[in-house]
Amino acid sequence: MLTTLKDVLTFAEEKNAAIPHFNIDNLETIEAIMDGVEAEQWPVILSVGQGAIKAGQVVYLSDLVKRIASETDIPVVLFLDHGIGYEQAKMVLDLGFTSVMFDGSRLPLEENIRISRQVKELAESYGASIECELGSIGGVEDGMKGGHNLVDLSQVEPFVQAVHPDALAIGIGNAHGMYKAAPSFDFDRIRACRQMKDIPPLVLHGGSGTPDPMIRKAIELGIRKINVATELRMAFMEGLEETVGKRDFYPMLKHAKEKVTAVVVQKIRLFRGSAVWEGKE
Numbered sequence: 001m002l003t004t005l006k007d008v009l010t011f012a013e014e015k016n017a018a019i020p021h022f023n024i025d026n027l028e029t030i031e032a033i034m035d036g037v038e039a040e041q042w043p044v045i046l047s048v049g050q051g052a053i054k055a056g057q058v059v060y061l062s063d064l065v066k067r068i069a070s071e072t073d074i075p076v077v078l079f080l081d082h083g084i085g086y087e088q089a090k091m092v093l094d095l096g097f098t099s100v101m102f103d104g105s106r107l108p109l110e111e112n113i114r115i116s117r118q119v120k121e122l123a124e125s126y127g128a129s130i131e132c133e134l135g136s137i138g139g140v141e142d143g144m145k146g147g148h149n150l151v152d153l154s155q156v157e158p159f160v161q162a163v164h165p166d167a168l169a170i171g172i173g174n175a176h177g178m179y180k181a182a183p184s185f186d187f188d189r190i191r192a193c194r195q196m197k198d199i200p201p202l203v204l205h206g207g208s209g210t211p212d213p214m215i216r217k218a219i220e221l222g223i224r225k226i227n228v229a230t231e232l233r234m235a236f237m238e239g240l241e242e243t244v245g246k247r248d249f250y251p252m253l254k255h256a257k258e259k260v261t262a263v264v265v266q267k268i269r270l271f272r273g274s275a276v277w278e279g280k281e
Contacts, residue, residue: 003075005099005129006166008043009201012224015275020267021045023229025052030064032257036264041277043075050082062095089119099129105136109155116163135171151189157196167201174206194222235259
């Protein structure tokens with residue numbers, strides 16, 4: 001069933017767990033992710049990123065997610081990742097997306113607040129949720145390059161009070177892509193944010209390759225959504241590479257999907273801890 005980011009993060013907050021955000025690129029990755037989701041019975045965020053949009057995939061992917069979500073009782077969020085502005089948010093909301101991100105982290109605070117408020121009002125008019133970002137995320141994803149800018153704690157409360165986002169991504173030394181060395185997260189910034197007034201659920205971008213103990217600590221401190229993209233894409237490509245010599249199309253895709261599903265299951269078990277989704281009321 002399709003639902004909103006706000007709904008699944010409310011559940012995650014109650015369970016002291018995190019909801020996985022998986023970027024999708026084609027039918028096979030969606031099916032592979034849902035195989036893992038169904039096996040583990042855990043809510044999921046299926047996200048269309050800027051790379052898929054540039055490749056002309058957004059209509060196709062949104063239709064696939066809506067159909068697949070209609071066939072399961074597990075909560076599924078159809079999400080725009082790193083949205084670039086009001087018009088793009090409107091485009092995907094018109095396609096049936098249930099939640100959007102506006103990434104104004106590279107903008108001056110006042111401009112980030114101004115556009116975030118516009119997108120927030122737009123999303124609310126569709127019954128959708130919004131995620132915003134403070135402190136840019138390093139690395140490269142879908143051709144978008146970011147610097148390692150830690151969230152400025154003095155900006156958090158003014159931003160939240162002005163925008164009232166449903167989720168807030170924060171820069172704590174995390175990065176997109178696979179880490180070349182063990183990352184160093186500023187966990188004190190998570191702790192400090194959580195102690196502020198009216199803070200929404202916090203989001204960790206750059207979950208691919210992050211050591212499990214760091215993920216567990218981030219969740220313990222209050223991270224409620226964790227983004228994974230590169231690790232899934234690598235698993236899919238590895239699955240194809242391992243079978244390409246056989247030149248048998250469908251077994252190749254099956255093996256690639258199985259590799260993705262294995263990553264999905266591992267991430268869900270890590271993010272959920274001992275929590276259980278009880279199903280529909």
